[in-house]
Amino acid sequence: MEVIMFWILAVIIVASAIATVFSKNIIYSAFSLLFSFLGVAGIYAMLSADFLAVTQIMVYVGGILTLLLFGVMLTNRITTMSLKTDVFNFIPGLIIAAVMLGSLLYVIWVTGTWAKHSPAVWDTTVESIGTLTITQYLLPFEMVAIILLVAVVGASYIARKDKQNIKS
Amino acid sequence: MESLTLNHFLTLSAILFSLGVFGVMTRRNAVVVLMGIELMLNSANINLIAFSRFNGNLDGQMLAIFVIVLAAAEAAVALAIILNMYSNLKTVNLDEVDQLKE
Numbered sequence: 001m002e003v004i005m006f007w008i009l010a011v012i013i014v015a016s017a018i019a020t021v022f023s024k025n026i027i028y029s030a031f032s033l034l035f036s037f038l039g040v041a042g043i044y045a046m047l048s049a050d051f052l053a054v055t056q057i058m059v060y061v062g063g064i065l066t067l068l069l070f071g072v073m074l075t076n077r078i079t080t081m082s083l084k085t086d087v088f089n090f091i092p093g094l095i096i097a098a099v100m101l102g103s104l105l106y107v108i109w110v111t112g113t114w115a116k117h118s119p120a121v122w123d124t125t126v127e128s129i130g131t132l133t134i135t136q137y138l139l140p141f142e143m144v145a146i147i148l149l150v151a152v153v154g155a156s157y158i159a160r161k162d163k164q165n166i167k168s
Numbered sequence: 169m170e171s172l173t174l175n176h177f178l179t180l181s182a183i184l185f186s187l188g189v190f191g192v193m194t195r196r197n198a199v200v201v202l203m204g205i206e207l208m209l210n211s212a213n214i215n216l217i218a219f220s221r222f223n224g225n226l227d228g229q230m231l232a233i234f235v236i237v238l239a240a241a242e243a244a245v246a247l248a249i250i251l252n253m254y255s256n257l258k259t260v261n262l263d264e265v266d267q268l269k270e
Contacts (some may be wrong), residue, residue: 006172010180017184017207021191026200033203036184040210043177047221049229052213052236059236064206064243071199071247075254088263093194101186108178128226129233137230144237151241159248161255 006046013039026072030065037061051126177218184211196261198250202243209239 012035019032037060044053122128133141184207191204213232220228254260257267 003172006176010176013180014183014187017187020200020203020207021187021195026197029200029203033206036207037210040214043180043214044217047177047217049217049221049232052217052229052232055233055236056213059240060206060210063240067243067247068199068203068206071202071250074251075199075260088196089194093190096193097186097190100189101182104182104185105179108175108182112175112178125226125229129229132226132230140234144234148237148241151245155244155248158245159251 002046006043009039009042009046012036013043026076027069030069030072033068034061034065037065048122048125050124051129174218174222177214181211181214181218184208184214196263198253198260198262199247201262202246202250205246206239206243209235 016032016035016039020029020036023029023032037056041053041056041061044050044056188204188207188211191207192201195201195204213235216228216232216235218228220226220232250260253265257265259265
C-alpha cells in the first residue's frame with residue numbers, strides 16, 4: 001500500500017516537473033508546478049512529517065505559487081503579447097542535467113553506505129518540533145524571523161513604483 | 169513488492185533536482201527560472217526529511233522548515249527584482265538583459 005502510494009506520488013511529481021520545465025506557456029508551467037508541490041507535500045506526509053506537509057501546502061501553494069503567478073501576470077502584457085517562451089540551449093542543458101542525474105544516482109545507488117534500517121515511526125511531530133524550536137533551535141529561529149522581515153520590507157521597497165513621485 | 173528504502177526517496181529527489189537544473193539552464197523567462205530554483209529547493213527538502221525519518225531524529229525536519237522560510241524570502245526578493253527589471257527594460261528574457269557586457 002505504501003509502495004503503491006509512493007509510486008503514484010512520484011509519477012505525479014516527476015510528470016508535472018517535466019511539464020513545468022518543458023511547457024511553452026508560462027501559465028501551464030505555473031499550474032503544473034502546483035501539482036508538483038502538492039505531490040511533494042504527499043511525500044512529506046508519507047515520511048511522517050505532518051507539520052511540514054501542511055507548511056508546504058500553506059507556504060508553497062498558498063504563498064510562493066501565488067507570488068509567481070502575480071509575477072507572470074505583471075511582467076507579461078497578456079492582451080498584447082503572447083505568453084509563449086521558448087526553450088533554448090536545449091542540448092547543453094540536457095547534457096548537464098543528464099550528467100548531474102547520472103552522478104547523483106551513481107553516488108546514491110553504488111557508493112552510498114548509509115544504513116537502510118527500518119524507519120522510526122512517530123505519531124505526530126508537531127509537539128516535538130515546537131519544543132525544538134524554542135530550545136535547541138531558538139537562535140536560528142530568531143535569525144530566520146529577522147531575515148524574513150528584512151527580505152519582505154526590502155522586496156516591497158524594491159518593487160515600489162514611481163519613486164520620484166513619492167519623494168516629491 | 170519490496171518495502172520502501174531510503175534510496176527510493178533519494179532517487180526521486182535526484183530526478184527532481186536534475187529537472188530543476190535543466191529548467192534554470194534552458195529557459196529564457198526569468199519567472200520560469202525561479203520555478204526551476206523552487207523545484208531544486210523542494211528536492212533538497214525531500215532529501216532532508218527522508219534522512220530525518222530514516223535516522224530517527226527531527227534535525228532534518230527543523231532544517232527543512234528553515235529552507236521553506238528562506239525560499240519564501242528568496243521568492244519575494246527575486247520577484248521584486250524581476251518586476252523592476254520589467255519596468256526598466258521592458259523585458260524579462262534573461263538573454264536580453266546584457267547591458268553590462270559592453
